[in-house]
Amino acid sequence: MQGMEQVAFLWDKVLKPLGAVTDGSQFLEPDGLFPNHIPNPEDKAAMEAITQAVLNNKADLGIIFDTDVDRSAAVDSSGRELNRNRLIALMSAIVLEEHPGTTVVTDSVTSDGLTAFIEKKLGGKHHRFKRGYKNVIDEAIRLNSTGEESHLAMETSGHGALKENHWLDDGAYMMVKLLNKLAGARTLNPNIGSKVLTDLVEGLEEAAVTVEIRLKIDQNHADLKGGSFRDYGESILKHLESVISKDPNLNKAPKNHEGVRVSGYGGWFLLRLSLHDPVLPLNIEAQSKNDAMKLGLAVLAAASEFSALDTTALNKFLQQ
Numbered sequence: 221m222q223g224m225e226q227v228a229f230l231w232d233k234v235l236k237p238l239g240a241v242t243d244g245s246q247f248l249e250p251d252g253l254f255p256n257h258i259p260n261p262e263d264k265a266a267m268e269a270i271t272q273a274v275l276n277n278k279a280d281l282g283i284i285f286d287t288d289v290d291r292s293a294a295v296d297s298s299g300r301e302l303n304r305n306r307l308i309a310l311m312s313a314i315v316l317e318e319h320p321g322t323t324v325v326t327d328s329v330t331s332d333g334l335t336a337f338i339e340k341k342l343g344g345k346h347h348r349f350k351r352g353y354k355n356v357i358d359e360a361i362r363l364n365s366t367g368e369e370s371h372l373a374m375e376t377s378g379h380g381a382l383k384e385n386h387w388l389d390d391g392a393y394m395m396v397k398l399l400n401k402l403a404g405a406r407t408l409n410p411n412i413g414s415k416v417l418t419d420l421v422e423g424l425e426e427a428a429v430t431v432e433i434r435l436k437i438d439q440n441h442a443d444l445k446g447g448s449f450r451d452y453g454e455s456i457l458k459h460l461e462s463v464i465s466k467d468p469n470l471n472k473a474p475k476n477h478e479g480v481r482v483s484g485y486g487g488w489f490l491l492r493l494s495l496h497d498p499v500l501p502l503n504i505e506a507q508s509k510n511d512a513m514k515l516g517l518a519v520l521a522a523a524s525e526f527s528a529l530d531t532t533a534l535n536k537f538l539q540q
């Protein structure tokens with residue numbers, strides 16, 4: 221287990237008294253300079269550190285939190301990361317066992333593979349909404365108020381909330397759900413590692429290439445003509461939408477709540493406005509770099525007309 225201050229409670233007052241061996245845990249001392257890695261369960265270095273600790277200690281499970289413990293992720297006993305879409309798939313499998321057919325609300329950058337997994341394998345409904353943990357939680361609450369049952373709201377960032385936990389944005393509670401599942405399986409077979417969790421995400425299709433490229437809008441650029449970066453971003457999205465509608469290889473997602481989401485070349489992309497920054501994040505998933513580049517080129521073709529948009533990061537991706 222690794223994380224910061226609040227984790228000490230889970231470690232000292234919950235896991236240890238219950239008999240868990242937590243010796244391999246690391247980075248439990250709070251240090252605001254974050255000397256070990258960025259405290260983010262999506263961060264490559266953070267996930268590598270916890271994976272290594274799991275393997276070195278032959279642990280059944282690794283769990284990792286951000287600094288205020290509202291984002292979390294796990295690593296199974298074989299060293300497989302359970303974060304992003306995989307963690308949502310795993311939590312969906314657990315929640316759908318308890319509440320068959322329920323709706324899972326997620327943010328907008330979740331994969332097409334996740335939708336297929338929730339709907340075809342688990343028999344639930346995937347409501348792909350907007351980025352932002354507050355947005356997904358509020359949407360799940362709204363759905364329940366309209367009579368559509370939803371028990372789980374999750375973001376790929378590792379934020380997540382459950383109806384049974386009063387919709388608190390609570391990474392520790394997510395991990396306790398995984399630990400419960402694990403403990404139940406271990407009473408039947410103590411040498412099973414975390415296979416019970418690994419098995420639950422069996423069948424989740426994953427893209428070979430997954431990238432997020434963040435395109436900045438220069439707010440002081442003359443092309444904004446004194447307008448806001450939001451308006452400028454919206455006009456880029458509108459233009460992209462019209463360019464896509466003329467391309468026979470690309471299809472706009474029929475149901476979408478944020479930005480422009482398009483499928484094609486066996487993959488998909490989403491271009492949207494950042495929640496806070498003058499940035500258009502572009503997410504691309506495809507089965508090969510070549511297909512991902514075709515999707516990236518379609519965005520570049522539309523975006524290059526907008527001189528206040530810095531496309532350096534996209535160009536770099538396309539030239540790699």
Ligand SMILES: O=P(O)(O)OC[C@H]1O[C@H](O)[C@H](O)[C@@H](O)[C@@H]1O
Pocket residue numbers: 351352353354375377379493494495496497501
């Ligand atoms: O829109 P972005 O710039 O990608 O930021 C999106 C993120 O913003 C905040 O940090 C929210 O707490 C997260 O829930 C959200 O995922």
